[in-house]
Amino acid sequence: MAGVSYVKASRVYPGNPPVRAVDQLDLEISDGEFLVLVGPSGSGKSTALRMLAGLEDVDEGAIHIGGTDVTHTPPKGRDIAMVFQSYALYPHMTVGENMGFALKLRRVPKETIKAKVAEAAKMLDLTPYLDRKPKALSGGQRQRVAMGRAIVREPAVFLMDEPLSNLDAKLRVETRANIAALQARLGTTTIYVTHDQVEAQTMGHRVAVLKDGLLQQCDTPRNLYEQPANAFVAGFIGSPAMNLKTVALTSEGAVLDGLTVPLPRSVVAGHDAKTITFGVRPESLRLAGGDEAGMKLTVDLVEELGADAYVYGSVDIGGTSERFIVRTDGRTPPSIGSTVTVTLRDDNEVHLFHPETGARLETTKAAPTA
Amino acid sequence: MDVTSLQTSGRTGAPAGRRPAPPRPGHRGRRSPAASVGLHTALVVASLIAVFPVFWVLVTSFKPDSRAIEASPSLVNGSSLDNYARILAGEKGDFLAWFGNSLLIAGLTTVLAVMLAASTGYAVSRFTFPGGRGLLFFFLVVQMFPFAVLIVPLYNLLLSLGLQGSAGGLVLVYCTTAVPFCTYMLKGYFDGIPREIDEAGRMDGLSPFGVFWRLMLPLARPGLAVTGFYAFITAWGEVAFASAFLSAADESKTLAVGLQVFVQQNRTEWGHLAAASILVAIPAAVVFYLVQRFLVSGLAAGSVKG
Numbered sequence: 001m002a003g004v005s006y007v008k009a010s011r012v013y014p015g016n017p018p019v020r021a022v023d024q025l026d027l028e029i030s031d032g033e034f035l036v037l038v039g040p041s042g043s044g045k046s047t048a049l050r051m052l053a054g055l056e057d058v059d060e061g062a063i064h065i066g067g068t069d070v071t072h073t074p075p076k077g078r079d080i081a082m083v084f085q086s087y088a089l090y091p092h093m094t095v096g097e098n099m100g101f102a103l104k105l106r107r108v109p110k111e112t113i114k115a116k117v118a119e120a121a122k123m124l125d126l127t128p129y130l131d132r133k134p135k136a137l138s139g140g141q142r143q144r145v146a147m148g149r150a151i152v153r154e155p156a157v158f159l160m161d162e163p164l165s166n167l168d169a170k171l172r173v174e175t176r177a178n179i180a181a182l183q184a185r186l187g188t189t190t191i192y193v194t195h196d197q198v199e200a201q202t203m204g205h206r207v208a209v210l211k212d213g214l215l216q217q218c219d220t221p222r223n224l225y226e227q228p229a230n231a232f233v234a235g236f237i238g239s240p241a242m243n244l245k246t247v248a249l250t251s252e253g254a255v256l257d258g259l260t261v262p263l264p265r266s267v268v269a270g271h272d273a274k275t276i277t278f279g280v281r282p283e284s285l286r287l288a289g290g291d292e293a294g295m296k297l298t299v300d301l302v303e304e305l306g307a308d309a310y311v312y313g314s315v316d317i318g319g320t321s322e323r324f325i326v327r328t329d330g331r332t333p334p335s336i337g338s339t340v341t342v343t344l345r346d347d348n349e350v351h352l353f354h355p356e357t358g359a360r361l362e363t364t365k366a367a368p369t370a
Numbered sequence: 371m372d373v374t375s376l377q378t379s380g381r382t383g384a385p386a387g388r389r390p391a392p393p394r395p396g397h398r399g400r401r402s403p404a405a406s407v408g409l410h411t412a413l414v415v416a417s418l419i420a421v422f423p424v425f426w427v428l429v430t431s432f433k434p435d436s437r438a439i440e441a442s443p444s445l446v447n448g449s450s451l452d453n454y455a456r457i458l459a460g461e462k463g464d465f466l467a468w469f470g471n472s473l474l475i476a477g478l479t480t481v482l483a484v485m486l487a488a489s490t491g492y493a494v495s496r497f498t499f500p501g502g503r504g505l506l507f508f509f510l511v512v513q514m515f516p517f518a519v520l521i522v523p524l525y526n527l528l529l530s531l532g533l534q535g536s537a538g539g540l541v542l543v544y545c546t547t548a549v550p551f552c553t554y555m556l557k558g559y560f561d562g563i564p565r566e567i568d569e570a571g572r573m574d575g576l577s578p579f580g581v582f583w584r585l586m587l588p589l590a591r592p593g594l595a596v597t598g599f600y601a602f603i604t605a606w607g608e609v610a611f612a613s614a615f616l617s618a619a620d621e622s623k624t625l626a627v628g629l630q631v632f633v634q635q636n637r638t639e640w641g642h643l644a645a646a647s648i649l650v651a652i653p654a655a656v657v658f659y660l661v662q663r664f665l666v667s668g669l670a671a672g673s674v675k676g
Contacts, residue, residue, distance in 0.1 A: 054572070074577075075572040076572065076577070081574075082570070084566045088566035088569065089570075090570070091567075105576060153574075
């Protein structure tokens, strides 16, 4: 077992201009940690993982595993195991042979291999299938074989490249919990790549958000949710997504239709632009009662999830129609086509970002001054 | 023979496992009785046309030379195993030596061509290297020269290499046709094997060559079988190069060259020729039998989601 560190590691694909798939990535992953790399397609998360695996070159910077510089070490010398999105099982070998292959290559005695494979198979409920070929297994079983192949080796680091994306929704949720539990039990450092922010938030000790090859933020799931470092992270983490709008800024605060949100004086004073990017999560909004002031929301769609309902609607802000999502009580959702008044649950539950750079303007929840 | 075998192996060899599913009996696959009769009639006629020449060679092989060609042909006319006995006894030339030569030359060609083509095909499929794309194009261009044009330059080349008249020289000549074609086919085959399998192998501790040897070759077995079959047939039935590049001594001939002793200036020993042809066809049939299950199987199924 070992920690992993990326030291200004970059992967640059030649071209005109060159494409920086991973740009100066700095990440410290401690021993035993479960780190999730998350980002949209093309964000460089898989490339970052493959650099660690030794399947992609590191063009600049370095990568260390357990304190050893492995930047130019071939994959076999890195003591890592990887679970692929497509599983990449060896079709001509049985499940048992697949799982024991790495040990066989290291000339581990046959009995030891057998024992370790049997142990891993038991852990993953694969014992009845050890003599089958991969093609005779279901998708979920294949996924577990891929996991077993990694476990049997007892590597220093597990790498997982979207291992759940080929499973159906129910199995994915189930396997998600199993992988997290397995990782906790084995205590092996794990780097997990996914494009699914729910997976990231539920599995990782820490989550690193990437976009265009650049690390946006790396923090615990809770901190990412509560203190997103920029507008991108704010919009990416959370489902449904945060309402992010760039609105006019006056001395009273941010102006949203009939609602003026008071902002901390420190933010207003230090900010010289006329506008501000204002973010509020659906659960921080509520339907206003009686004659309370608020935004007039025309309801386009209501998603009833049982306990809660998400109301999708549009609000006219400064002449343009902006979409908003509001979480309401599931028992009394407004009807489609109606107009409701929406206000904030708490003036503190807003996120403010620079309208151009997207950087967070407020790092602590200061008390409103207006 | 050469042309047909090329077409057969080319068609069946193309990524096995991706063949269309057989039409399922059911509401959509149902044919009208008239269509059924028509279809089967056409298939039966086509099969008869394909099988008859071989069948007639077999019939002829038992007849004495004098009765092989007659105004009113019959299936049996003084038929016996005499033709076979005389050929195997070496009365018409050293048949067993020819047989041995052919086996040796075709066998060496197969092994060498498949080994070279597999490694080249894998390299072209997986790695980028200078000239990688040009190489494939070059392979195609090489295939476009008619054999006849090549005989003289190849003769000179073999002469200067000191290989003229030797079996090894002929093997090299056959490889010039077999290797490019086999490389093309195997490249296609390797392209069909997911790259993640290579990567999983690398992660499990294989060297790049180990990946090729322990994962790719076993997975490409159907492709190897098909290309091996092609290489074998290329060398086994070839006449022009064999008669030009082997020494004229009877014991160094291949079967295809040796068969010419039955065709003389004023008469052809049809019975003997037919019997010898049947004997020649046996090894080719055996090779085909050995590889036929690979011609249709898809081994890569089940490796990834599917």
